[in-house]
Amino acid sequence: xNLTLKIWRQKNANDKGKxxxxxxxxxxxxxxxxxxxxxxxxxxxxxxxxxxxxxxxxREGICGMCSLYINGEAHGPDRGVxxxxxxxxxxxxxxxxxxxxxxxxxxPVIKDLVVDRxxxxxxxxxxxFISVNTSGNTIDANAIPVNKHDADDAFAAxxxxxxxxxxxxxxxxxAMLFVGAKVSQFALLPQxxxxxxxxxxxxxxQMDEEGFGNCTNTGACEVECPKGIxxxxxxxxxxxxxxxxxxx
Amino acid sequence: MSGILNSSIGRKFAMALSAxxxxxxxxxxxxxxxxxxxxxxxxxxxxxxxxxxxxxxYVMQPVLILGVIFHFVMGFVLxxxxxxxxxxxxxxxxxxxxxxxxxxxxxxxxxxxxxxxVIHFIDFWIPEINTKYIQGDMSGLLPNGExxxxxxxxHKFAPIWRVALYCLGFVFLSLHLLHGFMSAFQSxxxxxxxxxxxKGFGKAYAIIIPLGFIVIALFHHFNH
Numbered sequence: 001x002n003l004t005l006k007i008w009r010q011k012n013a014n015d016k017g018k019x020x021x022x023x024x025x026x027x028x029x030x031x032x033x034x035x036x037x038x039x040x041x042x043x044x045x046x047x048x049x050x051x052x053x054x055x056x057x058x059r060e061g062i063c064g065m066c067s068l069y070i071n072g073e074a075h076g077p078d079r080g081v082x083x084x085x086x087x088x089x090x091x092x093x094x095x096x097x098x099x100x101x102x103x104x105x106x107x108p109v110i111k112d113l114v115v116d117r118x119x120x121x122x123x124x125x126x127x128x129f130i131s132v133n134t135s136g137n138t139i140d141a142n143a144i145p146v147n148k149h150d151a152d153d154a155f156a157a158x159x160x161x162x163x164x165x166x167x168x169x170x171x172x173x174x175a176m177l178f179v180g181a182k183v184s185q186f187a188l189l190p191q192x193x194x195x196x197x198x199x200x201x202x203x204x205x206q207m208d209e210e211g212f213g214n215c216t217n218t219g220a221c222e223v224e225c226p227k228g229i230x231x232x233x234x235x236x237x238x239x240x241x242x243x244x245x246x247x248x
Numbered sequence: 249m250s251g252i253l254n255s256s257i258g259r260k261f262a263m264a265l266s267a268x269x270x271x272x273x274x275x276x277x278x279x280x281x282x283x284x285x286x287x288x289x290x291x292x293x294x295x296x297x298x299x300x301x302x303x304x305x306y307v308m309q310p311v312l313i314l315g316v317i318f319h320f321v322m323g324f325v326l327x328x329x330x331x332x333x334x335x336x337x338x339x340x341x342x343x344x345x346x347x348x349x350x351x352x353x354x355x356x357x358x359x360x361x362x363x364x365x366v367i368h369f370i371d372f373w374i375p376e377i378n379t380k381y382i383q384g385d386m387s388g389l390l391p392n393g394e395x396x397x398x399x400x401x402x403h404k405f406a407p408i409w410r411v412a413l414y415c416l417g418f419v420f421l422s423l424h425l426l427h428g429f430m431s432a433f434q435s436x437x438x439x440x441x442x443x444x445x446x447k448g449f450g451k452a453y454a455i456i457i458p459l460g461f462i463v464i465a466l467f468h469h470f471n472h
Contacts, residue, residue: 006339006340008339069338071340071342072340072342072343072345073345073346098339098340100338100339100340103334103338104333104334105334171334172330172333173330173333174333176256204255207256208255211332213256213329213330213333213334214259214329215435217351217430217431217434217435218347218351219347219351220347223346223347231434234439236437237257238261238434238435238436241257242261242437245252
């Protein structure tokens with residue numbers, strides 16, 4: 001496959017940045033998208049040019065590290081996959097592919113396609129945990145009965161890998177699907193009840209302070225989420241937040 | 249509870265509550281207006297009741313006006329905040345791949361509805377306030393002793409340009425409701441086993457009510 005790549009290049013956080021064209025040839029349709037970028041970077045290094053910086057780690061769709069806004073969609077045109085699981089067979093010979101970083105004021109660009117997603121870490125620190133006594137008297141989680149339906153929903157919410165595709169896809173750069181999932185995974189389980197009030201209030205407060213936008217229920221996040229996190233989690237977070245606000 | 253309106257979820261909730269209130273109002277407005285297609289007397293009687301009942305005039309009317317103003321102001325405030333949340337736009341964005349046109353353009357459909365409402369207020373509400381509260385005529389009667397409401401309605405829909413303008417306004421109302429109905433329920437946290445059914449009801453509401461208003465406007469234009 002011969003392709004034209006239009007890639008966002010930005011030297012550092014202070015640089016203005018611009019789209020740069022890179023023709024690339026002899027790409028196998030069986031390559032992953034990141035492997036295609038590896039090929040491009042090898043060519044750039046051989047020519048003495050600066051390689052394109054992009055995030056990646058596990059390359060098997062579970063770490064949430066890879067990002068990229070490809071042809072106008074987070075993680076590209078395929079559904080239920082991260083960029084590392086996207087394959088070049090999704091494109092046609094002769095295509096022009098736009099490759100941009102996830103855009104949000106709360107996700108500033110560090111270099112090229114690498115963005116700082118530590119806002120998500122700070123939201124997690126604000127309440128995305130349960131406090132468990134680990135001094136040797138820890139109760140086995142399996143000893144606590146949990147309704148099967150709730151356990152399944154909690155597990156589904158916990159599959160969120162925090163990649164930020166929801167923020168990147170949302171026209172408002174809202175982080176509510178991420179926060180909704182993180183609130184839900186505990187709100188549905190008995191272990192999460194003790195800190196439920198503080199958790200949702202603190203996580204939403206942190207989310208707002210980070211500068212994410214407001215959810216307008218377009219549903220783009222749910223469609224683009226590589227893990228299929230449901231909008232039900234946002235509705236649950238809204239309920240939890242209102243309940244907590246009335247209590248607190 | 250303090251500062252709930254300063255939070256993103258609190259604002260969403262307030263926006264949704266005002267939307268639900270406005271949708272209930274729209275339904276009763278539609279029922280009364282549609283009666284004009286069936287019976288002039290029924291429309292006259294209901295209009296006179298609504299126009300002279302103290303609870304509706306002095307309690308519900310101000311609440312409605314505040315609700316409309318709140319919904320628009322909050323809509324614009326949220327839009328400005330949301331625009332700020334993405335300081336650099338994408339060079340290529342394929343919004344149609346993951347969301348409906350209606351959901352992405354609520355601010356524009358809302359803006360057209362606002363323009364329509366200003367025209368609607370000038371056409372109906374201001375003359376009504378003038379007759380009742382400035383000229384002091386609470387009788388609701390014409391010089392010939394008949395109720396004036398049906399006659400005024402028919403008279404308003406005589407010019408084709410106004411009918412066309414109203415029809416366009418109702419199209420934007422429909423587009424707004426096609427996303428807004430379900431969005432309001434999602435914002436108040438109602439996403440459960442009833443959601444699928446509610447989605448269908450919402451779509452029916454968003455199409456039938458504006459279409460009904462269009463039928464009313466066309467009926468009075470072509471029947472008189």
